[in-house]
Each structure stands twice: as structure tokens, then as C-alpha cells.
Amino acid sequence: MSNTPDQPPPSLVKIPGRESDNRRSFFAITAAVVTGSIAVLTPIGVGIAAFLTPLFRKSKSPEVRIALLDQVPDDGMPRYFPVVADREDAWTRYPAQRVGAVYLVRKPGKEKPTAFTAKCPHAGCFIGYTPGSKVFQCPCHTSAFNLDGSRVNGDAEVAPRGMDTLPVSIRQAKTGDGNSIAEVWVEFIDFQTGHKEKIPTA
Ligand code: FES
Numbered sequence: 001m002s003n004t005p006d007q008p009p010p011s012l013v014k015i016p017g018r019e020s021d022n023r024r025s026f027f028a029i030t031a032a033v034v035t036g037s038i039a040v041l042t043p044i045g046v047g048i049a050a051f052l053t054p055l056f057r058k059s060k061s062p063e064v065r066i067a068l069l070d071q072v073p074d075d076g077m078p079r080y081f082p083v084v085a086d087r088e089d090a091w092t093r094y095p096a097q098r099v100g101a102v103y104l105v106r107k108p109g110k111e112k113p114t115a116f117t118a119k120c121p122h123a124g125c126f127i128g129y130t131p132g133s134k135v136f137q138c139p140c141h142t143s144a145f146n147l148d149g150s151r152v153n154g155d156a157e158v159a160p161r162g163m164d165t166l167p168v169s170i171r172q173a174k175t176g177d178g179n180s181i182a183e184v185w186v187e188f189i190d191f192q193t194g195h196k197e198k199i200p201t202a
Contacts, residue, residue, distance in 0.1 A: 068183055142158070169185045
């Protein structure tokens with residue numbers, strides 16, 4: 001049977017209700033896909049974030065007990081102490097590692113010593129000190145520092161700045177017999193080398 005000129009072909013005939021059914025199923029499928037994706041991807045995203053977080057965590061400089069205050073006489077002469085602290089990279093913790101060294105200098109009549117890191121601000125070599133000497137000496141490129149940490153020859157030294165000082169605190173601790181004893185604690189900050197300014201590495 002042929003269509004009359006004012007009748008649309010059968011394929012173009014709109015069947016009441018079918019169009020809205022199609023739209024409903026399209027939205028239902030889309031919603032199911034989106035919900036399923038969220039359900040699958042969320043735990044994966046959380047897992048990846050938890051795995052990567054340590055990489056972006058700003059590491060804090062350790063506060064380290066360096067010595068008893070009695071071990072640092074107030075005679076203005078440098079005393080050398082190794083720095084032992086827990087070290088950690090992004091995922092692993094290494095307990096009780098030697099992370100550097102400091103010199104404590106306690107001026108006459110002062111309770112709190114000054115702490116200098118033994119790392120040379122030029123290129124990071126270990127700064128040496130000979131007991132009784134009036135200067136610290138870096139063996140790598142012969143920079144010399146006065147006992148207050150300043151450079152002996154100012155800008156003529158290859159080191160771009162004086163020795164780096166570290167924050168010091170005095171804390172009271174209890175001994176086994178219940179007495180109080182003063183300890184020297186230092187915030188062991190690592191500074192970048194080669195700059196005029198003190199810039200922490202982390
Ligand atoms: S590393 Fe100390 S002077 Fe160069």
C-alpha cells in the first residue's frame with residue numbers, strides 16, 4: 001500500500017512515548033557509567049595520592065640533643081660534636097644516623113652556646129678546627145673563619161658567607177637519681193651551599 005502525499009513514510013512516523021523512553025534510557029546508561037567510573041576511580045585516586053604524598057611532604061629539620069651543657073665550658077673555645085638523628089626519605093625511616101656535626105662555642109658568662117654547622121657554606125666540605133687555634137679552617141679551598149663564624153678575609157674568601165649558625169635551646173632533663181641536668185639541643189637545619197644568604201635545603 002502506498003503513502004498518500006501528505007502522509008510521512010512509516011520510518012518517520014513518531015510513535016507516542018517511544019522518544020521519551022529512549023531519552024530516559026540514554027540518561028540511565030550515562031548515569032550508570034558515571035557512577036561506575038567514580039566508584040572504580042575514587043579508590044585508585046586515593047591510593048595514588050597516599051603513595052605520592054611523602055614525596056611532597058616538607059621534611060622538618062630535626063631537633064637534636066647535642067651535649068650536656070657541662071660539656072661546653074664558657075671559655076669561648078669551639079667544641080666539636082657529631083649530630084645523630086633519625087633520617088627519613090620519602091618512604092623509609094633510618095633511625096640514629098650520623099647526619100652531620102656542629103661546633104658549640106660558649107662565650108664567658110653566657111649560659112647558651114652558639115652552634116655552628118661544620119658544613120662549609122662554599123661547597124659543603126667539613127670545616128676543621130684544631131684545639132687552641134683562633135680560626136676554623138676548611139681544607140678544600142682554604143676558607144678560614146673566625147671563632148664567631150665570620151670569614152677571616154671577608155669577601156676575599158672563596159666561601160660566600162660565614163659559618164651557618166643553628167637555633168639552640170637549653171632543656172632540663174632528669175637524671176636516674178632524680179636530679180635535673182641541662183642539655184643543649186640544636187635544630188639541625190641543612191643550608192644550601194654557594195649562596196651569600198642562608199637558604200635551607202628543604
Ligand atoms: S668547600 Fe670549604 S672552601 Fe670550598
